[in-house]
Amino acid sequence: MTDVLIIGAGPAGLFAAEQLSAKGLEVTVADKMPSPARKFLMAGRGGLNLTHSEDIDVFLGRYREARNFLDPMIRAFSPNDLRDWCHSLGEETFVGSSGRVFPKSMKASPLLRAWLRRLDQRGVKLLTRHTFTGLTAEGAALLKPEGGEPKTFPCRALLLALGGASWPRLGSDAAWTPALEEHQINISRFQPSNCGFLVAWSEILKDRFAGTPLKRIALSLDGSQCSGEALLSAKGIEGGAVYALSAELREKINSNGSAELLIDLRPAMSIDTVRQKLSRPRRKQSISTFLKKALKLNPVEQALLREVGPLPEDPEGLAARIKALPVLCSAPYDIDRAISSAGGIALGDIDDGLMLRAQPGVFVAGEMLDWEAPTGGYLLQACFATGRQAAIGIQNYLSNIVEGERA
Incomplete structure (x- = not known):
């Protein structure tokens, strides 16, 4: 029997393992993938955004x-604490122009290698190719080794850090959901988050502009707004500014069947300035040439203006369209294309130490809990913070058992 069995070798599980092993506890980490932290490594391919x-x-x-749920955990393990932890592994960090925090190497692999070395030095055991298949009536974990049959792995405390439902090929496929529902654990259905959205573009726009970026724009939906960039695809719209509004877009679609996203093509200009520029004499210029010279509208921006219908002839109507171009989104992209997921174990089903109320001795952490966040470092920060909180909960739980046995 091991002191603590952790299932899921992502950031939440590995950080909990680090915290627990530092207290002298015997820790085993199991994961169904051939190697740990697959999604963490994928997140670092374009530059590992640790926090903000x-x-x-x-x-x-x-x-x-x-x-309210995450507030005390993140205050207890803040973005500065996460940076200090990286520094302790020999990976210096820096703040980018957007305020996002990255390791100086910009990669996840050097940090992960140093992290795994630390865990190995502390005696943490890693079991790969072991799939979680459920819990016994007593709350013990059932693990199926690759090519073998499920068997019980005894432990004094169990932590599940199995991830959400995005990027299933990297291990987060939410296959654990039925196993926990059998034990009366309430789980909200998983939905895509930080994702693109389907738009019924015309064939002309798809043929000419699929893969074209939209730069220095602002998006808005029902009062929520985000500036940044987006990308047109053959099936819709995606990119950082879209991801920032993905929760609002998804919920609006869930309620109404669709959501009208508004694009401000010139957020740095007021609508009055745009109108004044459009009121200048056009003379013999074509409307395309005029828009290019007056407002530097490029071909993809002009094509988007025409997606809505014929261009208004009056400056006021045309300015209104440029400043609030409606794009009808019908559905989010499939969850296997989403950066993260919304949904998971109901927060009311766990106590302050992240132990399942219905299963004493079984703890949960990371993206399998019902929270979501935009990109920008918020996802990883919460995974680390909940991993740490679960480790504290496990320490307290095991201490109470020892004290009970002594009494």
């Missing part, structure tokens, strides 16, 4: 409905 440097109250507001 903004004010902590603004930071916590990014978690929307889950803010």
